[in-house]
Amino acid sequence: MLPDQNLVPPHLQAVQQRRIERITKSINAVKERLTTEINYWENQAEKLKLEERAGKPNTRLNYDNARRxxxxxxxxxxxRLEELEQERHLSPKPPMVVGGTLIVPGGLLQRLLGNPQVNTVINTREKERVEKLAIEAVMAVERxxxxxxxxxxxxxxGYDIESRIPDTGxxxxxxxxxxxxxxxTVTITKNQIITALNKPNDFILALVEVPESTQLSNNNCTVRYIYRRFPRHSGFAVTSMNFGWQQLWNLGKEM
Structure with missing residues (x-):
């Protein structure tokens, strides 16, 4: 079946149904209004005709006007009824394409433009996998x-891992x-910043560098810890702060 055979019949049926409902209301309204006027003037004409037969003067002219x-x-x-009946009939035409949309993935576009940061762009599923591997790598370091x-x-x-030292608790x-x-870049959320400020001696920012590979494993991740070094919060209106990854990485201690 051609595309227009799929699209036109349902659309025609929907439009025709709305139009028939509107035309039916219009026909009823026109009939009611004009029929009432016709009946009124026919009654007037009959009255004038009777007055003319009775010999009342100037009734002939008024009778003729009433009949007209x-x-x-x-x-x-x-x-008007003929026009409305003609409006009931619709003749569908094949659909015409008047516009179109081309959707290009952002990563592909940037890659075609030669953006050097394209290799760091990962989809949501990959991002979740990287985050999971990072947590597993840090858990392994703690164990x-x-x-x-x-x-x-x-x-x-406000933090991802709670680690307890058995000897001291x-x-x-x-x-x-x-x-x-x-x-x-790396983003630190407001809750994480507040945790760092409230627990400066117990807070650790763990940076995990994950290789770009389809066979990711926490065994080949590099982990660095940053202890008790964190910028002050910029205000309660701040929801997150972005930092340069390499700058933070240089501050970290490899584990």
Whole structure:
């Protein structure tokens, strides 16, 4: 079946149904209004005719005017009903394309333009996978040190990992930022900034560099920790802050 055979019939049916409803209302309204006027002038003509037979003067002229008015109204009624009946009939034409939209993925466009940062652009699924690998890599570092750590990233409490030192019971609150190698920026949220400011001695910013590969594993991730070094919060209206990845990376201690 051709495209117009799929598109035209449903559209025609919808338009025709709306038009028939409108035309039916118009026909009823026209009939009611003009028929009322016709009946009025026919009654007037009959009265004038009776007055003329009774010998009342000047009635002939008024009678003729009344009859002309009746004929005029009947003509208007016939013409208007004929026009409305013609409007019932629709003749569909094949659809015409009047415009189009070309959707180009942003990553492809940037790559075609030669943007050097295209290699750092990853889709949502890849981003989630990188973040998961980053948390797993940090958990492995904590376990290697003998600490008891658990993933609390789903709680959105201002940090991603809560790590406990068994001997002292001391807790470390770790924010994990995983990026594919070559990333330019990293974003720290308001909750994470507040956690860093409220717990400066227990807060750790863990940076995880993940290789750009289809076979990602936490075994080949590089982890660096930043201890007790964090810029002051810029104000309560700030929802997040962006930092240069390489600058933070240079501040970190490799684990």
């Amino acid at each position: 008015r009746v004929d005029e109204l009947k003509g208007r009624l016939f013409k 290697k040190q003998g600490f008891e750590s658990r993933d609390v990233s789903a709680n959105r409490c 001391e807790l470390h609150f770790i924010v994990v930022k995983g990026r594919v190698r070559g990333a330019s």
